[in-house]
Amino acid sequence: MTGGVSQGSSSMDSTAEILEDNLEKILKGEGLEVREFDSVPEQVKPVTLRKSVCYIVGAVIFNSKDEVLMVQEAKRECYGRWYLPAGRMEERESILEALQREVKEEAGIDCQPITLLLVQEQGPKWVRFVFLAEETGGSLKTTAEADSESLQAQWWDRESPLPLRGRDILPLIDAGIKYRRNPWFPMLQPVDFPCQVICQRLFLTFISSNGNTDTSDEHRLWLLMSSNYATPHPSLPIALSVNAFDTIPRAVHRLVKECVPSSSMHVHTCGILGVQHNGRIPGKTDGVCFNTLVLLENSEDGAEISSPPPLEGDAYRWHEVTNQSLRAKIIQRIKEESVLPVHSLY
Ligand SMILES: C[C@@](O)(CCOP(=O)(O)OP(=O)(O)O)CC(=O)O
Numbered sequence: 527m528t529g530g531v532s533q534g535s536s537s538m539d540s541t542a543e544i545l546e547d548n549l550e551k552i553l554k555g556e557g558l559e560v561r562e563f564d565s566v567p568e569q570v571k572p573v574t575l576r577k578s579v580c581y582i583v584g585a586v587i588f589n590s591k592d593e594v595l596m597v598q599e600a601k602r603e604c605y606g607r608w609y610l611p612a613g614r615m616e617e618r619e620s621i622l623e624a625l626q627r628e629v630k631e632e633a634g635i636d637c638q639p640i641t642l643l644l645v646q647e648q649g650p651k652w653v654r655f656v657f658l659a660e661e662t663g664g665s666l667k668t669t670a671e672a673d674s675e676s677l678q679a680q681w682w683d684r685e686s687p688l689p690l691r692g693r694d695i696l697p698l699i700d701a702g703i704k705y706r707r708n709p710w711f712p713m714l715q716p717v718d719f720p721c722q723v724i725c726q727r728l729f730l731t732f733i734s735s736n737g738n739t740d741t742s743d744e745h746r747l748w749l750l751m752s753s754n755y756a757t758p759h760p761s762l763p764i765a766l767s768v769n770a771f772d773t774i775p776r777a778v779h780r781l782v783k784e785c786v787p788s789s790s791m792h793v794h795t796c797g798i799l800g801v802q803h804n805g806r807i808p809g810k811t812d813g814v815c816f817n818t819l820v821l822l823e824n825s826e827d828g829a830e831i832s833s834p835p836p837l838e839g840d841a842y843r844w845h846e847v848t849n850q851s852l853r854a855k856i857i858q859r860i861k862e863e864s865v866l867p868v869h870s871l872y
């Protein structure tokens with residue numbers, strides 16, 4: 527969260543307004559600067575592409591006959607087998623530039639992203655950004671154009687037999703079909719914000735449960751806020767991935783464990799609201815900030831809970847969202863799971 531610090535009641539309103547504006551931005555998939563590490567640069571080791579982090583992009587592209595674009599691999603270890611156009615990001619690339627480069631190199635096709643479809647991760651050492659994209663030009667790579675990137679590209683009807691490099695692409699294709707039939711979350715593109723680490727900005731919510739009623743306007747909703755003084759305004763907490771295997775849920779659980787002593791709480795990582803990356807300066811902006819929607823639930827079924835669990839220490843506090851429209855939006859995203867899925871492969 528950015529902006530000046532203000533004092534007094536009127537400025538309290540401006541603080542609340544700025545906070546609500548920032549929450550709305552995150553909900554819309556927009557980005558916010560990550561300023562939390564500005565005051566403690568020594569505590570944070572920037573990540574470096576292809577050394578401490580590896581990002582992969584993959585494209586699910588359909589033609590008018592609902593066939594999916596596939597490329598035949600030229601690599602020795604998977605020679606002649608078929609896969610989605612996919613590959614590792616290179617230095618100074620944005621995520622979208624990597625997507626378009628890989629599809630062009632491997633399939634000969636120009637493409638535009640429709641939306642991020644899925645993020646798969648095993649911690650910073652392996653993060654795969656899967657896109658639903660559409661063909662905008664170029665021409666299918668033929669065997670006469672075979673090179674080290676691929677042997678050729680073809681449209682696959684998804685039924686005829688095809689020797690695959692890996693069956694891991696089948697659920698990715700299914701996700702593309704499902705999204706085209708029923709876009710269950712708003713289209714989402716990465717946004718250009720520099721970040722030196724891999725972290726999650728937690729949109730961590732707690733919803734009061736008053737027994738059995740299910741009308742959203744009867745629920746109260748709180749967000750966990752950080753009292754981090756490096757940022758001029760109340761800000762959402764940032765969970766840092768601290769090693770190569772630190773997946774998003776692990777980093778989230780660790781932060782919650784730090785501040786919520788209550789053991790009857792279940793932490794549900796709902797999914798991703800936004801992806802912030804820049805990548806322009808190797809070793810300085812190779813990080814990604816995932817704006818992540820998390821729900822803290824009381825694990826005792828049916829318990830009537832009217833307020834969030836107490837917090838340990840003063841690093842965090844609960845902020846009740848009293849703006850009814852904003853509250854309803856947040857509750858709707860949670861109930862409908864209307865977020866970019868993140869599959870954390872342990
Ligand atoms: C890494 C994959 O998702 C496939 C994409 O990477 P490539 O092996 O095709 O890399 P490039 O040579 O850059 O195209 C498979 C995996 O196991 O991670």
Ligand SMILES: [Mg+2]
Pocket residue numbers: 611612613614632
């Ligand atoms: Mg590849």
